[in-house]
Amino acid sequence: MAVEDVKIRLEELTTLLNDYAYHYYVLDNPKVPDAEYDRLLRELRTLEEANPELKQADSPTERVGGEPLDSFKKVQHDVPMLSLSNAFNETELRDFARRAQQGLGYEPSYICELKIDGLAVNLKYENGLFVQGATRGDGTTGEDITSNLKTIPSIPLKLKENVTIDVRGEAFMPKKSFNRLNEAKEKNGEALFANPRNAAAGSLRQLDPKIAAKRNLDIFIYSVGKVENNELDSHHEALSYVKELGFKTNKETQYCETIEDVIAYCDSWLDKRTELDYDIDGIVIKVDRISDQQKLGFTAKSPRWATAFKFPAEEVVTTLEDIELSV
Ligand SMILES: CC(C)(C)c1nc(N2CCN(c3ncccn3)CC2)c2cc(C(N)=O)c(N)nc2n1
Numbered sequence: 001m002a003v004e005d006v007k008i009r010l011e012e013l014t015t016l017l018n019d020y021a022y023h024y025y026v027l028d029n030p031k032v033p034d035a036e037y038d039r040l041l042r043e044l045r046t047l048e049e050a051n052p053e054l055k056q057a058d059s060p061t062e063r064v065g066g067e068p069l070d071s072f073k074k075v076q077h078d079v080p081m082l083s084l085s086n087a088f089n090e091t092e093l094r095d096f097a098r099r100a101q102q103g104l105g106y107e108p109s110y111i112c113e114l115k116i117d118g119l120a121v122n123l124k125y126e127n128g129l130f131v132q133g134a135t136r137g138d139g140t141t142g143e144d145i146t147s148n149l150k151t152i153p154s155i156p157l158k159l160k161e162n163v164t165i166d167v168r169g170e171a172f173m174p175k176k177s178f179n180r181l182n183e184a185k186e187k188n189g190e191a192l193f194a195n196p197r198n199a200a201a202g203s204l205r206q207l208d209p210k211i212a213a214k215r216n217l218d219i220f221i222y223s224v225g226k227v228e229n230n231e232l233d234s235h236h237e238a239l240s241y242v243k244e245l246g247f248k249t250n251k252e253t254q255y256c257e258t259i260e261d262v263i264a265y266c267d268s269w270l271d272k273r274t275e276l277d278y279d280i281d282g283i284v285i286k287v288d289r290i291s292d293q294q295k296l297g298f299t300a301k302s303p304r305w306a307t308a309f310k311f312p313a314e315e316v317v318t319t320l321e322d323i324e325l326s327v
Pocket residue numbers: 081082083084113114115116117118120136170222223284286303306
């Protein structure tokens with residue numbers, strides 16, 4: 001095949017495979033059978049091996065992970081990743097709402113999001129390309145784990161629009177992947193992970209991307225950091241915007257007109273969370289209108305316009321021999 005034809009076929013395959021992966025991993029709605037995806041991926045890998053200079057930045061072959069790093073670089077977040085205040089019962093939720101109402105002079109509307117129990121990360125895109133991913137760290141400085149995050153199929157390597165944007169999300173390990181991983185570790189006599197959060201953090205904070213690539217990690221995006229598009233007047237518009245760009249957002253997110261609706265939503269998930277295929281440790285409640293968030297502002301370390309309703313820790317009966325230090 002002439003080089004020009006190789007370039008066209010290679011770009012065609014990259015676009016096609018990325019669209020199939022988007023439907024499979026982001027929309028949870030496969031477009032083609034796995035065998036078809038694998039056949040096209042083999043064709044792409046063959047063409048890239050013969051023409052390495054033609055490999056696209058957003059090639060799906062980037063997902064297998066490159067060489068191990070010696071260490072992680074430090075990253076300063078352009079916009080600090082703040083903490084969240086907590087509310088442990090209905091009274092504290094009502095206190096949160098009353099403080100917001102006092103600050104605004106009216107009762108605001110809210111967005112409720114499942115509080116995914118994973119590892120908070122920042123994803124940086126320049127002109128639509130994924131250029132850097134980092135852990136939250138202490139909120140100001142995190143670790144550059146770009147090579148590990150590239151292996152997560154639901155993290156787009158190229159956005160549907162060529163925008164420059166930072167988004168935040170929670171990377172996590174689904175319960176099924178966690179149980180499979182610990183079964184394999186048990187067979188090899190290795191130390192087990194105590195829970196999916198530790199397994200996700202452990203997978204993303206080790207230096208070999210090929211290990212991260214095998215851990216079936218996933219992510220839900222829940223906020224924007226630095227963003228060019230300043231037409232976003234509400235949090236729910238920000239979530240729709242990142243979804244249009246190709247990010248994975250959580251379908252259980254709910255708009256709530258009043259704190260009564262918020263309380264009903266929190267109550268509804270207390271027992272229902274066992275049906276989810278990922279761990280949550282509560283509900284994050286955010287005042288929806290951006291202008292309301294700006295009026296309420298921040299305390300030293302967390303927004304006044306958001307809080308986390310925390311579920312009671314699940315009663316886990318752990319017999320002594322099950323308690324092993326997890327790596
Ligand atoms: C943007 C704000 C600050 C309101 C915000 N902050 C969050 N977090 C802050 C504290 N974080 C943290 N992590 C480690 C140590 C201390 N704080 C972990 C992320 C959110 C976490 C989730 C989630 N888990 O599903 C979510 N749906 N929305 C969030 N929204």
